[in-house]
Amino acid sequence: MATITSTTARTLLRPTAQKGLLSWLTTVDHKRIGIMYFWTALFFLFIGGVEALIIRLQLARPNQTLVHPETFNQLFTMHGTTMIFLAVMPLIAAFINYLLPLMIGARDVAFPRLNAFSYWIFLLGGIFLNIPWFFGQAPNAAWTGYVPLTLNQYSPGLNADYWLAGLQLVGLGTLISGFNFIVTIFNMRAPGMTLLRMPVFAWTTLIMSFLVIMAFPSITIALFFIMFDRMFGTHFFNIAAGADITLWQHLFWVFGHPEVYILILPAMGIISEVVPTFSRKPLFGYSVMVFSTVAIGFLGFSVWSHHMFTIGMGAVANTAFALTTMTIAIPTGIKMFNWIGTLWGGSIRFKTPMLYALGFLSMFVIGGLSGVMHSAAPANMQQHDTYFVIAHFHYVLIGGALFGLLAGMHYWFPKVTGRLMNERLGVASFIFSLIGFNMTFFPHHFLGLMGMPRRIYTYDAAMGWNTLNMLSTVGAFVLAFGFTLVLVNLLVSIKKGKEAGPDPWDARTLEWITETPPPVYNFAVTPLVSSRDEFWARKYQGAPALAAEEPGPIILPAPSYFPLLMSIALTVAAFGLVYSNLLLTIGLAATLLCIIGWAFEGVGEVTIYPKGFEQQ
Amino acid sequence: MSTYPLPQQEPQGAQESVALQAPAHEAHHAALGVDSKKIGMWLFIASDCMFFGALIGTYLIYAGKSTVGPYPQDLFDIPLTTVSTFILLMSSLAMAMAVHGAQHGDMKKLKRWLGLTILMGLTFLGFQVYEYSHFIAAGLTLSRNLFGTTFYVLTGTHGVHVALGVLWLTLLFITALRGDTKRVNPVNVEIAGLYWHFVDIVWIVVFAVVYLMADVAA
Amino acid sequence: MRRSRLSRCVQRGTLLVFVLLLALAGAQVYAQSTPQQSALQPAGPVARMQLDLFMLTVYIAIGIFTLVVGLLLIAIVRFRSRPGRPEPKQVTGNNTLEVVWTIVPVILVAIIAVPTVRGLFFVDTPPEGESITVNVTAHQWWWEFEYPDYGIVTANEMRIPTGKVVKLNLTSSDVIHSFWVPNLAGKMDTNPGRWNSMWLQADTPGVYYGQCAEFCGVAHANMRFRVIAETPEEFDAWVARWEEALVEPVVHAETPDLVARGAEAFMDRACFACHAIAGTDAKGVVGPNLTLFGTRTSLAAGMLDNTPENLAAWIRDPQAIKPGNQMPRLNVPEEDIQAIVAYLHSLR
Numbered sequence A: 001m002a003t004i005t006s007t008t009a010r011t012l013l014r015p016t017a018q019k020g021l022l023s024w025l026t027t028v029d030h031k032r033i034g035i036m037y038f039w040t041a042l043f044f045l046f047i048g049g050v051e052a053l054i055i056r057l058q059l060a061r062p063n064q065t066l067v068h069p070e071t072f073n074q075l076f077t078m079h080g081t082t083m084i085f086l087a088v089m090p091l092i093a094a095f096i097n098y099l100l101p102l103m104i105g106a107r108d109v110a111f112p113r114l115n116a117f118s119y120w121i122f123l124l125g126g127i128f129l130n131i132p133w134f135f136g137q138a139p140n141a142a143w144t145g146y147v148p149l150t151l152n153q154y155s156p157g158l159n160a161d162y163w164l165a166g167l168q169l170v171g172l173g174t175l176i177s178g179f180n181f182i183v184t185i186f187n188m189r190a191p192g193m194t195l196l197r198m199p200v201f202a203w204t205t206l207i208m209s210f211l212v213i214m215a216f217p218s219i220t221i222a223l224f225f226i227m228f229d230r231m232f233g234t235h236f237f238n239i240a241a242g243a244d245i246t247l248w249q250h251l252f253w254v255f256g257h258p259e260v261y262i263l264i265l266p267a268m269g270i271i272s273e274v275v276p277t278f279s280r281k282p283l284f285g286y287s288v289m290v291f292s293t294v295a296i297g298f299l300g301f302s303v304w305s306h307h308m309f310t311i312g313m314g315a316v317a318n319t320a321f322a323l324t325t326m327t328i329a330i331p332t333g334i335k336m337f338n339w340i341g342t343l344w345g346g347s348i349r350f351k352t353p354m355l356y357a358l359g360f361l362s363m364f365v366i367g368g369l370s371g372v373m374h375s376a377a378p379a380n381m382q383q384h385d386t387y388f389v390i391a392h393f394h395y396v397l398i399g400g401a402l403f404g405l406l407a408g409m410h411y412w413f414p415k416v417t418g419r420l421m422n423e424r425l426g427v428a429s430f431i432f433s434l435i436g437f438n439m440t441f442f443p444h445h446f447l448g449l450m451g452m453p454r455r456i457y458t459y460d461a462a463m464g465w466n467t468l469n470m471l472s473t474v475g476a477f478v479l480a481f482g483f484t485l486v487l488v489n490l491l492v493s494i495k496k497g498k499e500a501g502p503d504p505w506d507a508r509t510l511e512w513i514t515e516t517p518p519p520v521y522n523f524a525v526t527p528l529v530s531s532r533d534e535f536w537a538r539k540y541q542g543a544p545a546l547a548a549e550e551p552g553p554i555i556l557p558a559p560s561y562f563p564l565l566m567s568i569a570l571t572v573a574a575f576g577l578v579y580s581n582l583l584l585t586i587g588l589a590a591t592l593l594c595i596i597g598w599a600f601e602g603v604g605e606v607t608i609y610p611k612g613f614e615q616q
Numbered sequence B: 001m002s003t004y005p006l007p008q009q010e011p012q013g014a015q016e017s018v019a020l021q022a023p024a025h026e027a028h029h030a031a032l033g034v035d036s037k038k039i040g041m042w043l044f045i046a047s048d049c050m051f052f053g054a055l056i057g058t059y060l061i062y063a064g065k066s067t068v069g070p071y072p073q074d075l076f077d078i079p080l081t082t083v084s085t086f087i088l089l090m091s092s093l094a095m096a097m098a099v100h101g102a103q104h105g106d107m108k109k110l111k112r113w114l115g116l117t118i119l120m121g122l123t124f125l126g127f128q129v130y131e132y133s134h135f136i137a138a139g140l141t142l143s144r145n146l147f148g149t150t151f152y153v154l155t156g157t158h159g160v161h162v163a164l165g166v167l168w169l170t171l172l173f174i175t176a177l178r179g180d181t182k183r184v185n186p187v188n189v190e191i192a193g194l195y196w197h198f199v200d201i202v203w204i205v206v207f208a209v210v211y212l213m214a215d216v217a218a
Numbered sequence C: 001m002r003r004s005r006l007s008r009c010v011q012r013g014t015l016l017v018f019v020l021l022l023a024l025a026g027a028q029v030y031a032q033s034t035p036q037q038s039a040l041q042p043a044g045p046v047a048r049m050q051l052d053l054f055m056l057t058v059y060i061a062i063g064i065f066t067l068v069v070g071l072l073l074i075a076i077v078r079f080r081s082r083p084g085r086p087e088p089k090q091v092t093g094n095n096t097l098e099v100v101w102t103i104v105p106v107i108l109v110a111i112i113a114v115p116t117v118r119g120l121f122f123v124d125t126p127p128e129g130e131s132i133t134v135n136v137t138a139h140q141w142w143w144e145f146e147y148p149d150y151g152i153v154t155a156n157e158m159r160i161p162t163g164k165v166v167k168l169n170l171t172s173s174d175v176i177h178s179f180w181v182p183n184l185a186g187k188m189d190t191n192p193g194r195w196n197s198m199w200l201q202a203d204t205p206g207v208y209y210g211q212c213a214e215f216c217g218v219a220h221a222n223m224r225f226r227v228i229a230e231t232p233e234e235f236d237a238w239v240a241r242w243e244e245a246l247v248e249p250v251v252h253a254e255t256p257d258l259v260a261r262g263a264e265a266f267m268d269r270a271c272f273a274c275h276a277i278a279g280t281d282a283k284g285v286v287g288p289n290l291t292l293f294g295t296r297t298s299l300a301a302g303m304l305d306n307t308p309e310n311l312a313a314w315i316r317d318p319q320a321i322k323p324g325n326q327m328p329r330l331n332v333p334e335e336d337i338q339a340i341v342a343y344l345h346s347l348r
């Protein structure tokens, strides 16, 4: 083991723990942060999943009274909010955190302390959002929080206050991650790792992060507007004072639509890593893939009103948004066909990661195609706010984003733990998930067309929706079983999995060059990159294994208390927003102090002496 | 430990020849040749543009929609605000001088101009406070009408940006007074400068949209 | 080992196809069992155009899906790793292919785009010709229908003549709702503080079910309504009946005493504070207008059939039937309830 010495004794507060709870609370190591993101996201996935199962139980048969209507509204609101903001996005953050520096040959992200801060604020924000469950006032106005339903007059309780303040916390963390990832990609690449040699996952991270920093401001502002209306009696959404309530919808979807590409792009990046590896071929049309990612990112900002075809914008505006929306099918199609091109002529191995990748390819198409059906605006007027939409977005979110992330999870598990996940459990989990997933959500298409609106807690037996709803509920449990197998597989394999060795999949990219699991410093010597699939080139194409630096002591950023302290301070402020101005002031003042302390503490340095370079 | 051999010679066949650079003690590669914090600031500015975009957009959408007075024409004192705008503009100049000082290691120049920038920022804030109290006395509160709502939130957000900028510059100033040249290095001053210029430019837009256009509309 | 993996893979494919077929078949069965409200059974020009456009997208989607999954399956079978297969050529791309699979989607998108745009203008511009106008105001959680040309204000049931264009102006008195009768037309939101408009037309007489489609709070699921399309003659008779009722309410009183007592109780029990009945002193506007309530087929925003038992149960405890709705439980004595029921049902 390497010896680690801290060279920053000067600062009073600097933590030094390398093991135990304190070391996790103060860590700035991107890999540890990635792991914390991962488990936290899984936890929230579980919560959101249980909420979904209760929803499905309530809807299994007509006129059920399993939950109170009010509770039902809380359930789907928190299900949507949790899944999007607390499960899938953090899961993505987990992958990016762990892998991005390894993939581009860096020792950490550009701003390690900010990275830790992003995690802590997400964790506390997630908990914060769920607190009102304990007194029965969880947010209840849907994940889209349309006004005037979220204003005082129609939501006098704390429900909306928690939702507004909680999303601000979570959003802040995401925003900061966005900056961090972009700078990391711009600045931390190993020598020779040009932008066009980066793994596509790094590219999707880059574009996704740009979407984050350009889209999140819009929802932040919009949330503040509601907050001010609720707290200070401003008139942003007060119709009597001349306000226009559709303003919220515009601001929300200017964020909301890019948000869905934020969720899918990293999954597409993962697929672009997994498919080549298991086909033993480089990604087909790399530069086209990169370009189409950029195109999706750009187009994603011009389509937001396709969520608002029925608000009465008029034919001209609807036409514009319908057309821009449809064009997104083109770059996405290009991606689909390039993945198929990658498979074509390859030598395909059907390991679990590949199965999930194939699941992604086939299921995402279904969701994408129903998206295009939505974009045909006159037809959308029938589909909007029905289960047809529910079908669409679960196909892209589960069949797309989640399957992509599951592919990645099985693929990189050995990198993180040094062990393989169990293949048989993996295959079984895939089969159950795939079948359960289709059983749950395919019928939703028909339910929607047969007139079933979304967000209803009950329906009449005469509506003709009984059988399909029952089918869907059963499917949800099959799906949950499939996911449970994934969880079991994870837990079992961590302890008992087969030793993976450094390169279990015969992989192609930089992260597999270093040891498994990677040491704190990632690379003993920073590699010098000379090709796109550097590892493959080194293994099979005779590329020399070059290093970009002399071996020697390595300097890493030092741990810090401030990320955690500052997120606590901000959470206090968030409670202040809900309960009292005094608390708000205290929280903000504490935050300011933390910022100052943070600035004066500096990045700090820890020097590591790898074996053979012990401290003299 | 290192399982991969070190280069015996310059890399062959690599499209770009990258020599052995990045000494072991270099924490940041700076692959773009620009300091990470500076790139971060540029990104923040891009993102902040969207913040102000949303606020200014809202102001514009609601312009002229207030159902009760007071209306912009009743309150605005364009000459007065022009003065404060001018002061803020000039503070950008002062900031540029401070940056220049930092870049040439001229601490005295840095301190002088930084101090001036701070003073001008404070003056601008003073004008804003005066303006607010004047408006409130005239009946325009946050919850009076749509104009009050959008006006205070937009200009208030900008004011908070200025205030944070002043705080930041003050911290730099104090550090500079203490002679800590490690922290008050050119890059750190430049970044603060970037922020400061951005906040100024936003004000120009706000001034045009809120004050000047109100005059045109009236 | 390899064999069994392949066969498993084939099994998986079969299973998937099987599940999809099953879902399709099930849905088919249910589509034929005529769901109460459905976009798949259009009964008017707007819904028909929307279904036609939808089916176009479906055909294109099925084509693309078959292509993509077909290619996937071929690739999976043909290029699965087998012992003795040579190492794959490290192909990095092909420009001709890229162009092809850019152009083809462009064409397909264009094919969808043209009828989309045409459809948007179709739904936005009601055709010339005979028409009636209805102003729709959505409330938490019921619907108000006003016929400005006839002075009619009714609730939760909209009568329209077949074969005529019905122009709707829509707004809301509180939060956003959305007016949706799947068989007749796609939905249109009702925004507070703003009037939207849409049009629809029913080809044949019948009851068309509708439901609020925009989440609007606790009773969103129970904010239903009916559109009753009648022949123009029947519709005119209904209008004529209204013209009478606007002057003189009660006509059909088989049990005059009871009805008279009901009319009194309606005033005594504060019902009048929220409900209006034309020609009486009841002029409340908080709840649905109950003029000619006896001609209504449904109760409580389409939740229940308008039977004496249901009506009595509603008055006894509206909150038990429709949790969260804005009509409080008023503890009306049982005999008053019976009287009020008789009274309300006499308003025909």
Ligand code: HEA
Pocket: A144, A260, A261, A263, A264, A306, A307, A325, A326, A328, A329, A330, A332, A333, A334, A336, A364, A365, A367, A368, A369, A370, A371, A372, A374, A375, A376, A380, A383, A384, A385, A389, A392, A393, A396, A397, A400, A401, C064, C068, C104, C105, C106, C108, C109
């Ligand atoms: C991962 C998330 C994700 C992704 C990737 C998408 C992708 C798309 N979405 Fe979806 N969408 C959501 C998540 C997502 N969506 C969510 C969460 C909602 C609901 C929010 C709410 O109301 O709660 C929603 C709602 C939504 C609506 C509003 C529905 C309504 O409420 O009425 C619309 C309307 O146009 C739409 C369209 C599209 C389109 C056109 C795409 C396209 O990007 C799809 C492109 C992909 C393909 C088309 C398939 C592959 C292409 C080919 C094989 C090429 C050939 C194809 C053609 C020529 C057609 N989406």
Ligand code: HEA
Pocket: A042, A045, A046, A047, A048, A049, A050, A052, A053, A055, A056, A076, A077, A079, A080, A081, A083, A084, A088, A142, A143, A144, A390, A394, A397, A398, A402, A440, A454, A455, A456, A457, A476, A479, A480, A481, A483, A484, A485, A487
């Ligand atoms: C990425 C996002 C995501 C994901 C993954 C899911 C997953 C699921 N969702 Fe979805 N859903 C949304 C995003 C998502 N959802 C959104 C945004 C809305 C709209 C909300 C709104 O209207 O405001 C919505 C709404 C929504 C509705 C409509 C509610 C309504 O309109 O009334 C329904 C109904 O069936 C539903 C069902 C499900 C089901 C059954 C799953 C299943 O896939 C869940 C399966 C997962 C688990 C069960 C947890 C994981 C399992 C483990 C960790 C193992 C152990 C667990 C157990 C054994 C229980 N969801």
Ligand code: CUA
Pocket: C138, C141, C176, C177, C178, C212, C213, C214, C215, C216, C217, C220, C221, C223
């Ligand atoms: Cu009204 Cu939903």
Ligand SMILES: [Cu+2]
Pocket: A256, A257, A260, A303, A304, A306, A307
């Ligand atoms: Cu969208």
